[in-house]
Amino acid sequence: MSGMADTFFNLAVMRQYLPKVIEGMGVTLQLALAVVVTGLMLGVVLALLRSLRFKPLNALIVVFADVFRAVPALVILIIIYFALPTVGVRLSGFASAWLGLSLVLAAFAEEIVWAGILSVPRGQWEAARATGLGFAQGLRHVVLPQALRLTVAPLTNRAIVITKNTALASVLAVGEILYQAQAGYSFSYNPSPLTLGAVAYLILFIPLVWFGRWVEGRFAWKR
Amino acid sequence: METLIDGFFNARILAEAMPYLLRGLGVTLLLCAVALPLGVAGGMLLALASTLRSRTLRWAATIYTDFFRAFPPLVLLLFIAFGLPFVGVKPAPFVSVTLAFVLNTSSYYGEILRAGIESVAGGQHEAARSTGLSRWQSLRYVILPQAVKNVVPDLVSNTLEAIKLTSIASVVAMPELLYAARQVQSVTYNATPVIAAGLIYLVLLWPLVRLLSRYERQAVSIR
Numbered sequence A: 001m002s003g004m005a006d007t008f009f010n011l012a013v014m015r016q017y018l019p020k021v022i023e024g025m026g027v028t029l030q031l032a033l034a035v036v037v038t039g040l041m042l043g044v045v046l047a048l049l050r051s052l053r054f055k056p057l058n059a060l061i062v063v064f065a066d067v068f069r070a071v072p073a074l075v076i077l078i079i080i081y082f083a084l085p086t087v088g089v090r091l092s093g094f095a096s097a098w099l100g101l102s103l104v105l106a107a108f109a110e111e112i113v114w115a116g117i118l119s120v121p122r123g124q125w126e127a128a129r130a131t132g133l134g135f136a137q138g139l140r141h142v143v144l145p146q147a148l149r150l151t152v153a154p155l156t157n158r159a160i161v162i163t164k165n166t167a168l169a170s171v172l173a174v175g176e177i178l179y180q181a182q183a184g185y186s187f188s189y190n191p192s193p194l195t196l197g198a199v200a201y202l203i204l205f206i207p208l209v210w211f212g213r214w215v216e217g218r219f220a221w222k223r
Numbered sequence B: 001m002e003t004l005i006d007g008f009f010n011a012r013i014l015a016e017a018m019p020y021l022l023r024g025l026g027v028t029l030l031l032c033a034v035a036l037p038l039g040v041a042g043g044m045l046l047a048l049a050s051t052l053r054s055r056t057l058r059w060a061a062t063i064y065t066d067f068f069r070a071f072p073p074l075v076l077l078l079f080i081a082f083g084l085p086f087v088g089v090k091p092a093p094f095v096s097v098t099l100a101f102v103l104n105t106s107s108y109y110g111e112i113l114r115a116g117i118e119s120v121a122g123g124q125h126e127a128a129r130s131t132g133l134s135r136w137q138s139l140r141y142v143i144l145p146q147a148v149k150n151v152v153p154d155l156v157s158n159t160l161e162a163i164k165l166t167s168i169a170s171v172v173a174m175p176e177l178l179y180a181a182r183q184v185q186s187v188t189y190n191a192t193p194v195i196a197a198g199l200i201y202l203v204l205l206w207p208l209v210r211l212l213s214r215y216e217r218q219a220v221s222i223r
Helices: A002-008 A011-051 A055-070 A073-087 A093-119 A122-130 A135-172 A177-188 A192-218 B002-008 B011-049 B055-070 B073-087 B093-119 B122-130 B135-150 B152-172 B177-188 B192-221
Strands: none
Touching (some): A002 A192, A011 A135, A011 A177, A011 A192, A055 A093, A055 B192, A073 A093, A073 B002, A073 B152, A093 B192, A135 A177, A135 A192, A135 B073, A135 B152, A177 B073, A192 B055, B011 B055, B093 B135, B093 B152, B122 B135, B135 B152, B152 B192, B177 B192
16 A cells, blocks of 8 residues: 555655646646637637628538537647648647637537527517617627527536646647646656646646536526 | 648548558547447446435445546546556556546536436426336336436537547557557658548548537527
């Protein structure tokens, strides 16, 4: 048992790599926050563009949403970070992860918000226009407030799933939690830094899991 | 344009890469065939545990679910693949990946199925019991069929995520689709194999993505 403790909870090793893992938590938080903000914004903008019902544009949006929902996030990150340089586009690891994960979140968010917009009965649109509101005003004051309320729970859950994907950025050598933990592991040849990394993720994500469940109960899609 | 086609859609390199990619796809499909049923079965056990009278078992199921939902799957995988050898267990990559995969996806399936069981009105159970069915029979023939039907969209969504998740196995050098593509990419210094792998995932998962959009629309329109 003491062997087990020495291996996975080696205090000397943990003390040595704790600052690095904490530094990694900062990077994970930054990346997660950046991805959630840009991803959700882009997703809502795309759904709004889709509501213009301009056919060629809608076809493009659907292709975008389908591609970025179907292809695994890790494949997308690897294409951006390792493949784009071969045609002369070079992004840092952080920028690649930010861009890639934002696009994935945007694709899912677009489909969810669009489903929300579609769910608002036609009569609401017509009533808004009949009272003299323009297209944008009707969207802004009548349709969106109803549409977005329905999408709060699925959007929150999707955003939480994507923030967990920030761990994939370690493959692009971004100094987030997992990268630091792995580096510590290979320097010390002791898995205690991985334990630290695991604890760091639990500290960040357990509250998110609970928050997601709370939101789900509060804004549940009524069937 | 020339460099783009040469770097991303190079026919010669694609022809060279194809046998490796197909072998990789075979491993990906095998992994899905082994790990997905185990994940669903584990999730079902967790959901059933949440219906038990024993408070300890209910709590254990909740702790398991929250713990593994908070853990990024890649972290779990590295912990298993790098950590287990230190306690004298040296699992083959396929075993580590399957273990990480089942621990992760069973927690998600468990949460979904639990929500499904809770969505069935309490009167259903009482009615079933009053017709003489046992607790188990009522669960098996009355509650579960309705519970599963209520959460089909979430099950589809999670299955999509689970299949995409197999791509992280490439990080521990399991020769699935993404790993095969990266191997050929590093030999040829050309992005075509990775792009092709992305396209294979797209073809494989596109039907699921379309199905998901349809369910999302139904979920918000039936009110």
